[in-house]
Amino acid sequence: MKEKRFWIGILLGVIGVVLFSSKAVMVKLAYKYNVDSITILLLRMLFSFPFYAVIALLYSKETNNILIKKIDYAWVVFFGxxxxxxxxxxxxxxxxxxxxSLERIILFVYPTIVIILNRLFLQQPISKNQTIAIFLSYLGIIIAFSNEIEISxxxxxxxxFFVLLSAITYASYLVGSxxxxxxxxxxxxxxxxMLVSCFSVFIHYSFINETDLFALPWQVYGLGLLIAIFATVIPSFLVSTSIKMISSSNFAIVAGIGPISTIILASFFLGEELSLIQFFGALLVIIGIIITSIKKDKL
Known part of the structure; x- marks a missing residue:
């Protein structure tokens, strides 16, 4: 029974990781219709909002028997x-x-940023294995980008730089929350x-609105819906369930397929190609993050 539960957890984890990986591909597809970043992000949040609103309502009365202060809600807003x-x-x-594919490689290093932030602000030591893992991860990024300047x-x-900022802000959220x-x-x-994030995007869009939200190509609405449901809501719960069933250490290994699945999806749907040396860089990043995640879980 335990073995069956383990393999079900692996399957759910794989599906969740692949679905998360599809987000970047669908965003790139949406950009082909001349839509800007905040508009596609708005569509993602608009379609996600009802799901998270219902979830928040259903779990509003749930308590862990720990006193929640008003300042805690303020921190929720901040980290949202x-x-x-x-x-x-x-x-x-x-x-x-x-x-x-390159976006996913950069984002995948957020666990190393968590370790660095913990060292800077919480004075948590960095082990030798973690140092090696961090070195491998960033060496992999340098290699992956080595000849991309000639292409792009x-x-x-x-x-x-913007994707790295994304990884840093997400890592900050993990450390602080x-x-x-x-x-x-x-x-x-x-x-x-997520609800805080939705309202933030709504406000952002209202201030810099440059497009008519009701005059977009139908393909953009479709991609926005797919990003919200299949690359946001569903995988978030699949990953959480998988971690509960197989542990975060095992999930760290499963998550290693993230960059690979993005590379495959980007090749199939976008016609993107990575050189052999860029594949090698991606492999170094994956190895580094697996080492980092496993070591972090043991600590």
Missing amino acids: LVGYYLASYFDFVGLKYIKA GNNIYLGG GWLIPKFGVVKFTAYA
Whole structure:
């Protein structure tokens, strides 16, 4: 029975990771219809909003028998702004300039950023294995980008910078929100943070509205819906369930298919190609993050 549960957890994890990986590909497809970053992000949040609103309502009465203060709700708002609104916006902007496959390679290093932030702000030591893992991850990124400048031009640096900002803001959210999750619970906290992100995007769009939301190609609405349901809501619960069933250490290994699945999807739907040396760079990143995640879980 335990073995069956383990393999079901593996399957759910694989599906969740692949679905998450499809987000970058669908965003790149939407950009082919001359839609800007904030508009496609708005569609993602509009279609996601009802799901998270219902989830927040259903879990509103759930308690972990831990006192929740008013300041805790203020922190939820803050981390919702940083972890989901800013991280998503930076990611969507970065995707305008770089390949979906390269975007996933950069985003995949967020566990190493978590370790670095913990060292800087929480004085947590970095082990030798973690140092090696961090070195491998960033060496992999350098290798992956080594000849991309000749293919994509100088904008590759701008796109990479925005995606790295996305990884940093998401890592900051993970570091800072760790003490809030036990109070609210994972599902409730995530739903609340996502709702904050939704409202932030709504406000952002209202201030810089440059497009008519009701005059977009039908393909853009369709992609927005797919991003919301199949690359946001569904995988978030599949991944959470998988981690519960197989542990975060095992899921770290499963998550290693993320960049690979993005590369495959981007090749099939976008016609993107990576050189052999870029594949090698991606492999180094994957190895580094697996080492980092496993070591972090053991600590």
